Amino acid sequence: MQTIFTIQTHGQGLYEITAQVSAWLHEAGADQGLLTLFIRHTSASLLIQENADPEVQSDLLHYFQRLVPPSTDASMSYLTHTYEGPDDMPAHIKAAMMPVSLTIPVGNGQMMLGRWQGIYVFEHRNAPHSRQIAAHLAV
Amino acid sequence: MQTIFTIQTHGQGLYEITAQVSAWLHEAGADQGLLTLFIRHTSASLLIQENADPEVQSDLLHYFQRLVPPSTDASMSYLTHTYEGPDDMPAHIKAAMMPVSLTIPVGNGQMMLGRWQGIYVFEHRNAPHSRQIAAHLAV
Amino acid sequence: MQTIFTIQTHGQGLYEITAQVSAWLHEAGADQGLLTLFIRHTSASLLIQENADPEVQSDLLHYFQRLVPPSTDASMSYLTHTYEGPDDMPAHIKAAMMPVSLTIPVGNGQMMLGRWQGIYVFEHRNAPHSRQIAAHLAV
Numbered sequence: 001m002q003t004i005f006t007i008q009t010h011g012q013g014l015y016e017i018t019a020q021v022s023a024w025l026h027e028a029g030a031d032q033g034l035l036t037l038f039i040r041h042t043s044a045s046l047l048i049q050e051n052a053d054p055e056v057q058s059d060l061l062h063y064f065q066r067l068v069p070p071s072t073d074a075s076m077s078y079l080t081h082t083y084e085g086p087d088d089m090p091a092h093i094k095a096a097m098m099p100v101s102l103t104i105p106v107g108n109g110q111m112m113l114g115r116w117q118g119i120y121v122f123e124h125r126n127a128p129h130s131r132q133i134a135a136h137l138a139v
Numbered sequence: 140m141q142t143i144f145t146i147q148t149h150g151q152g153l154y155e156i157t158a159q160v161s162a163w164l165h166e167a168g169a170d171q172g173l174l175t176l177f178i179r180h181t182s183a184s185l186l187i188q189e190n191a192d193p194e195v196q197s198d199l200l201h202y203f204q205r206l207v208p209p210s211t212d213a214s215m216s217y218l219t220h221t222y223e224g225p226d227d228m229p230a231h232i233k234a235a236m237m238p239v240s241l242t243i244p245v246g247n248g249q250m251m252l253g254r255w256q257g258i259y260v261f262e263h264r265n266a267p268h269s270r271q272i273a274a275h276l277a278v
Numbered sequence: 279m280q281t282i283f284t285i286q287t288h289g290q291g292l293y294e295i296t297a298q299v300s301a302w303l304h305e306a307g308a309d310q311g312l313l314t315l316f317i318r319h320t321s322a323s324l325l326i327q328e329n330a331d332p333e334v335q336s337d338l339l340h341y342f343q344r345l346v347p348p349s350t351d352a353s354m355s356y357l358t359h360t361y362e363g364p365d366d367m368p369a370h371i372k373a374a375m376m377p378v379s380l381t382i383p384v385g386n387g388q389m390m391l392g393r394w395q396g397i398y399v400f401e402h403r404n405a406p407h408s409r410q411i412a413a414h415l416a417v
Contacts, residue, residue: 171280173312173314173414173416186374187320187378188320188370188373188374189320189370192359194358194359195320195359195367195370197358198356198357198358198359198367198370198371199370199371199374201356201357202346202357202371203374205356206345236375237374237375238377238378238379241378241379242314242316242379242381243316243379244280244314244316244412244413244414246280246412251280251282251316251318251412252318253318253319253320253410255319255320256318256319256320261374277416
């Protein structure tokens with residue numbers, strides 16, 4: 001069983017999609033299986049992270065913004081792919097460091113997530129984007 | 140076929156689980172299939188790494204400790220999620236950079252690991268933790 | 279359905295394998311399914327990245343070379359696993375930060391890749407290597 005989720009983003013940051021994915025899984029009605037999520041982009045990531053304190057999400061954003069500064073930053077002057085904007089090549093680099101696909105076992109009709117785990121799209125671009133996540137449920 | 144492995148950790152570092160996973164796979168008795176491992180936590184990772192020289196494991200630990208210093212470090216003063224200890228937010232960041240799930244093809248009744256590949260839990264917290272890894276074998 | 283792709287590399291950088299994987303998938307003839315790729319090494323990675331501008335690939339290479347310098351670099355003097363060459367331990371570190379496995383949904387007989395996504399082997403070693411990628415197609 002397959003679907004595509006479309007997520008509208010409006011700037012860098014984490015966008016939670018756990019409820020959407022759970023709802024689709026519930027419709028599918030499978031008791032046991034394997035769920036795969038795959039983001040069809042090279043400047044955004046999928047991430048499983050703590051869903052309790054929103055400060056975790058903003059800290060993650062700020063850490064990666066410092067680790068991979070905009071291409072206008074002096075420390076990034078060696079970058080050559082800069083014509084799509086100062087946030088574009090850093091977005092590709094972050095997309096290399098964080099998951100493009102996630103696989104999550106399903107048991108008792110639910111994803112076997114830990115108590116504090118939520119599923120997020122991590123948008124690495126500044127401009128609004130429409131992001132597609134392909135989902136595949138194998139039973 | 141599914142199970143949950145529970146691993147006791149006692150501080151930051153890599154804990155090998157290859158033998159445990161192999162033993163379970165052997166019991167399952169499948170000739171061919173796909174094995175998925177999923178760690179149900181946001182401050183520890185799964186990792187496939189060299190299993191020959193233990194210095195690789197300590198070097199990995201030290202590299203990531205330098206790349207993501209404790210939140211008490213001056214360079215990390217922008218972090219806001221600090222009340223769970225100086226090793227907590229760095230643990231979430233490392234968990235974003237390293238796998239939460241691994242998928243490993245199974246052939247001839249064995250994981251198709253390379254000669255030097257072992258499977259590890261990478262614990263990012265200082266205090267002892269009990270870590271759950273959900274395993275799913277699809278045949 | 280399983281196979282092993284063998285890729286010859288000649289130094290650090292990205293090597294595209296999208297066409298090879300597509301061709302195998304076409305032979306397999308499955309309409310819908312889940313494709314898993316798994317690299318059987320601890321000093322090279324799998325990566326999905328932009329396939330349009332080759333400068334993205336060289337920028338990725340240069341970013342990670344700076345983030346994880348050779349063990350001969352003063353900033354890396356704490357490394358102990360150095361006898362396999364100055365590029366070896368950095369290769370293991372990069373292999374921890376980038377995917378060892380990728381899972382890609384298949385629909386209408388094709389990988390559900392986004393328009394700009396290509397599949398790459400990211401070689402982290404300087405010397406030529408022969409790299410094996412295990413592929414598993416579940417239908």
